Amino acid sequence: MARIIVITSGKGGVGKTTTAAALAMGLAQRGKRTVVIDFDVGLRNLDLIMGCERRVVYDFVNVINQEANLNQALIRDKRCDHLYVLPASQTRDKDALTKEGVGRILEELSQIYDFIVCDSPAGIEHGATMAMYFADDAVVVTNPEVSSVRDSDRMLGILSSKSRRAETNDEPIREFLLLTRYDPARVESGEMLSVDDVQDILSLNLLGIIPESKAVLTASNSGSPVILDRESDAGQAYGDMVARYLGEEVPHRFLHTEKKGFLSRLFRG
Amino acid sequence: MGDSRIETARDQGRPTPESNIMAVNSPNKVADASQGFELKAASFTLPIIRLVDSDIDAVAVRLGAKVEQAPDFFHNTPVVIDLSGFPSDAGTVGLPLLVGLLRGYGMIPFGVRGGNQEQNAAAEALELAILRDSYVRAGKSAAKANPHESDAGTELDAEPLQPRSAGISKGEPPTRRASTGSMVVARPVRSGQRVYAAGGDLSIVAAVSSGAELMADGNIHVYGPLRGRALAGMSGNLEARIFCQDLQAELVSIAGHYRVSENIPAEMRGFPVQIFLDQKILRIEKL
Numbered sequence: 001m002a003r004i005i006v007i008t009s010g011k012g013g014v015g016k017t018t019t020a021a022a023l024a025m026g027l028a029q030r031g032k033r034t035v036v037i038d039f040d041v042g043l044r045n046l047d048l049i050m051g052c053e054r055r056v057v058y059d060f061v062n063v064i065n066q067e068a069n070l071n072q073a074l075i076r077d078k079r080c081d082h083l084y085v086l087p088a089s090q091t092r093d094k095d096a097l098t099k100e101g102v103g104r105i106l107e108e109l110s111q112i113y114d115f116i117v118c119d120s121p122a123g124i125e126h127g128a129t130m131a132m133y134f135a136d137d138a139v140v141v142t143n144p145e146v147s148s149v150r151d152s153d154r155m156l157g158i159l160s161s162k163s164r165r166a167e168t169n170d171e172p173i174r175e176f177l178l179l180t181r182y183d184p185a186r187v188e189s190g191e192m193l194s195v196d197d198v199q200d201i202l203s204l205n206l207l208g209i210i211p212e213s214k215a216v217l218t219a220s221n222s223g224s225p226v227i228l229d230r231e232s233d234a235g236q237a238y239g240d241m242v243a244r245y246l247g248e249e250v251p252h253r254f255l256h257t258e259k260k261g262f263l264s265r266l267f268r269g
Numbered sequence: 270m271g272d273s274r275i276e277t278a279r280d281q282g283r284p285t286p287e288s289n290i291m292a293v294n295s296p297n298k299v300a301d302a303s304q305g306f307e308l309k310a311a312s313f314t315l316p317i318i319r320l321v322d323s324d325i326d327a328v329a330v331r332l333g334a335k336v337e338q339a340p341d342f343f344h345n346t347p348v349v350i351d352l353s354g355f356p357s358d359a360g361t362v363g364l365p366l367l368v369g370l371l372r373g374y375g376m377i378p379f380g381v382r383g384g385n386q387e388q389n390a391a392a393e394a395l396e397l398a399i400l401r402d403s404y405v406r407a408g409k410s411a412a413k414a415n416p417h418e419s420d421a422g423t424e425l426d427a428e429p430l431q432p433r434s435a436g437i438s439k440g441e442p443p444t445r446r447a448s449t450g451s452m453v454v455a456r457p458v459r460s461g462q463r464v465y466a467a468g469g470d471l472s473i474v475a476a477v478s479s480g481a482e483l484m485a486d487g488n489i490h491v492y493g494p495l496r497g498r499a500l501a502g503m504s505g506n507l508e509a510r511i512f513c514q515d516l517q518a519e520l521v522s523i524a525g526h527y528r529v530s531e532n533i534p535a536e537m538r539g540f541p542v543q544i545f546l547d548q549k550i551l552r553i554e555k556l
């Protein structure tokens with residue numbers, strides 16, 4: 001049975017799709033059979049971030065409507081054999097997602113894959129609730145600013161009341177916090193909420209802190225998940241996140257501004 | 270668009286408040302000096318607040334503006350809440366807030382009319398009188414019988430005030446839910462979530478986020494930061510209290526007497542406190 005992970009936030013633009021792509025790629029690189037599904041029907045982006053936009057023939061909605069079978073719609077990643085992408089439809093709207101249809105597809109995928117990563121659209125409407133309904137785990141992506149924190153809080157409330165696990169009185173969804181676009185310099189100068197400030201409100205299992213990084217935009221534009229950029233701090237932070245998700249103990253990095261090292265001071269002087 | 274309409278007979282430019290009081294004579298009068306009291310019926314002309322929108326926040330804004338124009342007029346004024354224009358699917362949650370709002374402006378809301386069954390039950394829980402049509406008719410016929418009042422032409426907007434016959438004749442207290450509905454919540458109460466302990470106490474052993482709403486007919490205990498709203502004594506229990514370890518609430522209310530965050534003293538914020546009613550004044554005290 002696959003583990004179904006939803007990447008959610010409530011607020012838009014916080015890094016859900018970037019995170020979904022990185023998590024899926026990270027799991028696949030560790031040999032886990034992984035599929036990542038774009039639930040943002042009508043505003044699909046995951047295919048771009050994954051760099052497979054020119055290979056989309058059939059999509060999620062086609063499979064729900066049984067106009068295509070799963071194998072026709074799944075796109076195999078060229079960089080990693082264990083990773084598949086199920087793109088969203090760009091021409092339909094989110095009402096095309098039905099609980100029965102989504103459930104059937106997730107059930108079918110569960111037979112084959114180890115992990116199913118669901119990239120949720122922003123908001124708390126139908127698309128987002130469909131993405132989280134069947135989840136076993138939830139990664140709540142949050143930026144260190146008040147509106148994002150409040151929206152995440154709201155989303156956590158919905159997760160605990162409107163999911164399949166809540167409705168069947170099953171063990172609740174495991175919730176993780178991923179703090180993205182973290183800028184230690186701005187935190188230190190008091191302009192940005194710190195990890196502690198955010199945790200004070202959300203008090204969740206902290207899966208990772210992704211520093212604000214130019215590498216993320218570059219990676220998105222080139223269609224290569226940022227986790228593949230092992231040189232960048234964001235890529236490394238996403239690598240740590242995947243390790244933590246799989247149960248490894250990894251200390252949190254990128255929490256503080258780089259101290260000027262002895263050598264750099266020597267050379268500057 | 271949120272709207273509340275204040276309809277009142279006094280708007281008609283009557284000279285004195287006395288003229289608004291209509292004494293109804295003997296038929297309804299049960300005088301018995303030997304029992305130490307007289308039971309009689311009387312009609313009063315009162316302002317009615319007719320709600321036409323369920324958006325209490327919008328109503329609050331409009332009401333605030335209205336009261337601003339004539340603060341003395343509303344001070345200690347008994348008012349009736351007319352729910353007939355209120356969307357019937359809007360539920361009853363707004364009623365305690367509205368009552369608190371009116372009390373906050375110095376008005377004395379004491380009854381409702383035109384509500385559906387659910388709204389009447391909520392009103393009853395708040396110890397408001399349910400003014401049924403029979404009272405209205407009685408008031409109208411009384412007005413016709415009174416030559417001094419017959420030309421007023423304002424009966425539609427006036428609500429006669431009479432004792433609740435049911436309560437008196439049967440000698441029974443108003444029905445109350447049994448106080449067994451206590452609840453303990455061990456998970457954080459998130460923004461947008463609403464927890465109601467009907468008929469009992471509510472204990473939260475976690476944080477309550479801003480945007481969350483706690484309601485209880487009894488006391489509320491929060492063992493963690495309280496950042497949302499807490500409304501204790503929902504069914505009008507003036508003895509209900511709120512206890513919390515870390516007060517950062519957006520709103521606290523006991524039996525409809527409420528304070529918003531802005532009016533909570535800064536020196537209380539972040540401290541363990543208890544909140545209770547003292548002579549109907551909401552008090553916040555450090556523990």
